[in-house]
Amino acid sequence: MTGTLRRGENESEQLLTAVARLHTHGVPVDWSAIVGRNSAIDLPTYAFQRERYWPRPRAVAGDVRGAGLTSLGHPLLGAAVELAGGEGVVFTSRLSLASHAWLADHTAQGVVLLAGTAFVELVVRAGDEVGCGVLEELALERPLVLPERGAVQVQVVLDALEESGRRAVSVYSRPEEETDWTRHASGTLSASVAPVPVWQETAWPPPGAEPVPVDGFYEAMAETGYGYGPSFQGLQTAWRRGEEVFAEVRLSDESA
Template sequence: TVARAGDVRFAGLSAAEHPLLTASVPLADDDGVLLTGRLSVQSHPWLADHNVKGTVLLPGTGLLELALRAGDEVGCDVVEELTLAAPLVLPAEGGVQVQVKVGAPDGAGHRNVGVFGRLDDAADEVWVRHAGGVLSTRAEGTAPAQWSDWSVWPPEGVEPVSIEGAYDTFAEAGFGYGPVFQGLRAMWRRGQGEELFAEVVLPEQAHDDAARFGLHPALLDASLHAGLVEGADDDTVVPFAWNQVSLHAAGATAVRVRLTRVGAEGLSLTMADMTGRPVLSVGSMLSRPVSAEQLESGVRTAERPYAIEWATLPHAANPDV
């Protein structure tokens, strides 16, 4: 068999068949797995539609999608937890190499997962850990979540919430969402806002990609925008920690969403497609404000304006010291 350019099998790898990941390989010294890929605004132009305080970065939903895909690779259908460690900033030119490392299972079947990145030309630099967490397997026969009766839509006892001008308001708060991320189409609240409901749709240009994702990161990100509409303050907040996440159906392009407040900073989420079939459940998602300084740190890493140079020091007065 003649090796073909771009065929990862001839590098001893398997094709990951995912828009953000190219290859996977089982690790030789344990029961772990490594998945690899490369991200850039040139190869993934829709990522440029996620701009926070003037900085393009992979959304937290993208980091979650990487963990879900890694779990699928090893037979784990639950992301028990995933915590953001550092923003993954995308440079204007060039790309970021990505590794998703899954560890061997412990006695209870849990596996550690980590998402790492470094610039294309940064072979002399350490990998940055962008997220870390734990994967697991849902007990056989366990119900995925307590689903609402999606056959009645909008749900009974809700009042509509205007989303007119919402994306202009988001921009004022630091979120520069482009067309692929502007998916919020309708919204309702129940009670004093403890429960929120929304319809979210991916634009047609993202449908081909959606068929290859577990859940397109832009669709999940836009599902959280209802929480921004009803946000309590003007901070620029981003997903910080995910808990008890299960994907129940892949490839959705339009969804119905139910958000429930969890404490002051968290949301639980259930999602179904437009026929009422379960798509995703999230036990809780915690958000945190992101500062310009944190993003600037990521930009410095992405643009690498600093380099190490050797300088010749003057001779010491006493050469024997």
């Protein structure tokens, strides 16, 4: 029970105050009968809950041809320049968590590292540009750390074509505003035509393969210091047959 009238005070205000008090104590109130329909608005449930509707800025690559470079249209490689005298080709890029946010989903001990497969993509794409699309060897020498702020400049350097039809390749980086380059990977590209692997299995999963549990796989990796965010959590199922491992891997719709 609650009082609705007090001597000398506004009766309407007192009545609404009483109804509101009952409402806060769990008594159902038909507010539409009091304030009219379509008059109520939803309020945030938390003082700092909000949604942003402003577009987030993204780095936009300009036309590099004005600087004498060749644009590649590749998400990890920006431009290329052929060195005079046929001494080689240099491919350049700029990587940051602002321009390539998905890279932050690959960490080790809390530090964002460029994934090893990204080095393979950089090198193979560079080789495709010069007709040496077969990666014969690639050794990863040092991790490439991506800073929380700022960016790193990346160069993929292809040496001159050898008589054997091979090119030596190296991947370098340096933080912006610094002068020293660090070599992260080196290897060999070839112009030979690689044999196309032939899938011999006629059924899936392959006969004789035993399923391997994958539940908790990424959580277990995180406990050892390897962090894989949504962009790198594509493992769906896996099987093992002797020393062979078969797996189904799929990108999330957002990553794709």
